[in-house]
Amino acid sequence: MGVRGLSGWPLRWRLTGWYLLTLSLILLLFAGFLFWRLQISLRQQQDIAIQLAATEAAALLGPAGNEPTPEMTAQLLANEQFAGYRFMLADATGRITPFPTSATLALSPSALAAGFTTQLAGDDEWRVLAQPLADGWLLVAADLDQINDTLDRLLTLMLLALPPLLLLAGGGGYFLAARALAPIDRITATAATISGTDLTRRIGSTGSMDEVGRLAQTFDRMLDRLQAAFVRENRFIDDAAHELRTPIAVIKGHLEIALEKPRTSEEYVTTMSLLLRTANQLMDLSNQLMYLRRFDPERPVVLDGERIAAPEFIGAILEQVEPLAQQKGQRLVDKVPADLHIQGSLDQLIRLFLILLDNAIKYTPAGGTITVSARRQGSQIHLTVADDGPGIAAEHL
Incomplete structure (x- = not known):
């Protein structure tokens, strides 16, 4: 399943999947590097031990190239570090002769090249050092089974530990992803409860100012x-x-x-x-x-203002609403002084007084009286619409 197939999964599962994939690659690279470095380190230690064994064997043979004796072999194998080593001599023709009490190995001709080679003898792998002598070669071989067993156990341990480790990491990753995405779930749930008649719900603080916290603030x-x-x-x-x-x-x-x-x-x-x-x-x-x-x-x-003659203005408004008052037998009374002027937007004032008088006619009992009056108070003009109705409640003013 590719990236396209994962797009339909919940985000927390996708985050966990990417996290596991990344972690798996890191662990595989680390395990491969560890295996490679350990293999090199063990081979280097083995080569050092073989080189040391070859040096001691050459010292026992002496410059004259003495024939090896059982005592030489016993002395070499007395060193625990050389346990299991094979000591052999090869003449100029390539014929290989083991030291007394040391078993021989069927080696290929490539083993007679100076330096280290890895040889397969039977089912076992051997590390062989060929050190030149005056009339042939000194061969020292060490079995690689112990090193290979160590590497095999390490590989088995890695293969056994990797699945439960990834499973544990996946559970932890899912928990962290779910915890990180919880505010987004809350945002989604809040958005689902919002209707056209109730926009009062809010996400609220997520407790942090990270990306999710800023998203919640932006949504609010x-x-x-x-x-x-x-x-x-x-x-x-x-x-x-x-x-x-x-x-x-x-x-x-x-x-x-x-x-x-x-x-x-x-x-x-x-x-x-x-x-x-x-x-x-x-x-x-x-x-x-x-x-x-x-x-x-x-x-x-900004409202346009103009000088308006209050008597003419109120008279025209009362004339407009007169038919409405007549239908209820109401009386409209104009008590606006003749010399009074007001400053304001004519259109806005017409609408205002039409609404006030319409409400007065609506809520004044039949046969009632509606009075429009005006008075000057300092630099202000007070216009009043009074009626016999219940009036406007204080909370609606």
């Missing part, structure tokens, strides 16, 4: 922005519905009154003028709503 900040956008969206919808309801109610009221009985041309013209004015207000309102839809709360809002 994203949720903050989504929640703020969701609140603005709901507020926009509520405001749009509220803003549109009043002009539509005014148009509906004027049309109902106009259709109650035949009217004169002047009355129809007056009604049409009011409807046109209200339609223009609806047009302006739709433009304002489009602006609010693209509104950036981070940027300051």
